Amino acid sequence: MDPHLLTTFVTVARHGSFSAAASELGYTQSAISQQIAALEADLGLPLLRRRPVEPTPAGRRLLEHAEPLLLRLRAARADVLRTAAGPRHLLRLAATPLAVNPAVAARLARARARMPRLEVRLRTCRAERLAALVAEGHADLGLADGIAAPSDPLRLPDAGPMTTAGVTEEDLVVVLPSGHPLAGRASLRLADLIDARWLQTPLCPLARLRDLVGDGFPAGLAYEGDDVHTVLALAAAGHGLTLLPASAVPGGGITAVPVAAPRLVHRVELLHAALPPGAAAALAAALTLRPDTQDLERGIKDRSV
Known part of the structure; x- marks a missing residue:
């Protein structure tokens, strides 16, 4: 299946509208209709009902496969570009709302003190979006949080080859x-x-x-x-x-x-794709080091896993 056609299908299904999908993707509405028709012809099945615009049972099943497949393609592209990139002094960090606790903030401060030229941009997002931001190259490192049994890993979406490490x-x-x-x-x-x-x-x-x-x-x-x-x-x-x-x-x-x-x-994990030597790799190592006495005195019983 053509990934461009899959992208069009996912966009139409998300909006429930051919015209809204055309506006987002920069095509005419006629071109969107032709792409959906081509995908349906390829599979030999109707994928979308037209009035209202909604997936058929076959379309709903395809959506289950399409979004992870498109994410893996974007992740592969980002991974290739990441490995070819030179050193940067800007590091993009994405985190779920409770991931940057006092211990994590203290480790980040100590790492930045050792790398004074490093500029960090931190954004927060929902857990379901975090892995995609890292996989697609929109964030260099991700910090995810959630409830778990001690030492059990978090349940994170499959976004391709990804390294995870316990933080706190x-x-x-x-x-x-x-x-x-x-x-x-x-x-x-x-x-x-x-x-x-x-x-x-x-x-x-x-x-x-x-x-x-x-x-x-x-x-x-x-x-x-x-x-x-x-x-x-x-x-x-x-x-x-x-x-x-x-x-x-x-x-x-x-x-x-x-x-x-x-x-x-409450567990915090660091996740990232392959990291060439540089600021991102150094910060990843700093965030997953065992906490010192200062962190413990802040009242957080945090353990690197």
Whole structure:
């Protein structure tokens, strides 16, 4: 299958519109229709219904294959260009919202002190976008965070050959209002909270808790953003409980109770494609070094894995 035709198909399916896809890709609407027709002729199957524009069952199945295939092609191109590039003093770092904790920020500061000419540009994104940014060459390094069992790797999308390394592991706490009946506990078992109302947020996906603990965890309120201050404000006002790394909870109207069972941690991992010698490789090494006493004194129990 022609990757250009696949790109057109994915774009039309995403927009649900031939005209919107034409505008994005810079083609005429007639050209978009011809490309979809050519792809359907190649497979011998209809892929899109026209009114409304939506994938057929065969089209939905093709989408499952098309997006990973196109990502791997973009990743291959970026990898070839990356290996041919010379040294740069600009480093692009992408991170999920809770990945840059105090220990990671301290390591980054020490690395920059050793490389004074290095310019770092940091952007945040959702976990599902992070691996693609690194694979496609839009970021040199990526920092992903998530909830996991101790020393277990995070579940990251397949974006081609990628190196991952543990950076930190930190204790998790249940965040609840100070007046909550459980606020005075020394620790909490998540199994005892499966019937409580929880916040559904990208920072603590309830589907992940259900995978790790079991069914339950009803959503009291769904917040689609990733601003931790908003999540804390919602928890403080009683909209629902949430689970965060201990270092993300400052106090003040909020109570944070450690999780006793199951044993779970907030894990941060570094991911990158092949790195030629230079600033990116040096920073990758610095971020995955074992933390020093200063990091530990910040209250983060972080361990390189």
